[in-house]
Amino acid sequence: MPQTAPGAAAAASSKKQGGEQPDSSPAQKAQRSKTGRLLEDADKKTRRLKDVEISIPIVYGTISFWLGKKASEYNSHKWTVYVRGATNEDLSVIVKRAVFQLHPSFNNPTRVVESAPFELSESGWGEFEIAITLFFHSDVCDKQLDLYHQLRLYPDDDSGPQSTKKPVVVETYDEIVFSEPTESFFLRVQNHPAAIVPRLPAGLSFPPPGPIEHVNENKRGDTKDHPLSQWFMNFSEADELLKLAAARQQVQAHIVKLRRQLSMIDGMPQQSKAVSGQ
Secondary structure, three states: OOOOOHHHHHHHHHHHHHOOOOOOOHHHHHHHHHHHHHHHHHHHHHOEOOOOEEEEEEEEEEEEEEOHHHOEOOEOEEEEEEEEEOOOOOOOOOEEEEEEEOOOOOOOOEEEEOOOOEEEEEEEOOOOEEEEEEEEOOOOOOOOEEEEEEOOOOOOHHHOOOOOOOOEEEEEEEEEEEEOOEHHHHHHHOOOOOOEOOOOOOOOOOOOOOOOOOOOOOOOOOOOOOOOHHHOOOOOOHHHHHHHHHHHHHHHHHHHHHHHHHHHHHHHHHHHHHHHHO
């Protein structure tokens, strides 16, 4: 569980000392008010919402281009590996940094990307597995997520010869589910397009979020206008996939319930025979 921020702890200490003085200046009163907000923010980062799940659909993959006439024996393709939102939205709302582990033959094979978009571009001649590790903000999750993706440079046999204009695209759709999220996490993503946030349980409510600033401006991590977006696969039906998964769970639960009822019915004649035998 995330720890209280050092700034909040320091503020709490100054508040305690200030309370021992009989007269407080306006500046000291303002400091106490600020301290109260810091403590409240710290509580939101640790308080968790039970029976609530937040789902973040993501896509990770690679796009590789053949260099054509510029290709050489040891440099035949340029490629980009990335993690993006399923509908190309900014993932920095949950992801703090991404680490890409390349083949040991690359210089500095461990690449750290500290801000969105979480991607890197390279060039080479061989295919290999890329390990991707996502680290989340402190109020989201204290565990990392490890993903693995196989870089592909060459098209399938039935897709025709290589082309400098048509890349080889390999992507994987996945969903990151956060159970019992913190209040601060929930408030931050409840209207974010990258997150699928359910309704709160009965009796639990939050004030409506404030106005969204710079609504018409694209964030740096927003990949809707990404130069490679024309090659991204369409995962705009992520919501429908989640609904189908939830429906399957309900059906499975109903099947389990029916099986229990059938087992009880099957047991009833045996009990009747045992009674008649006596």
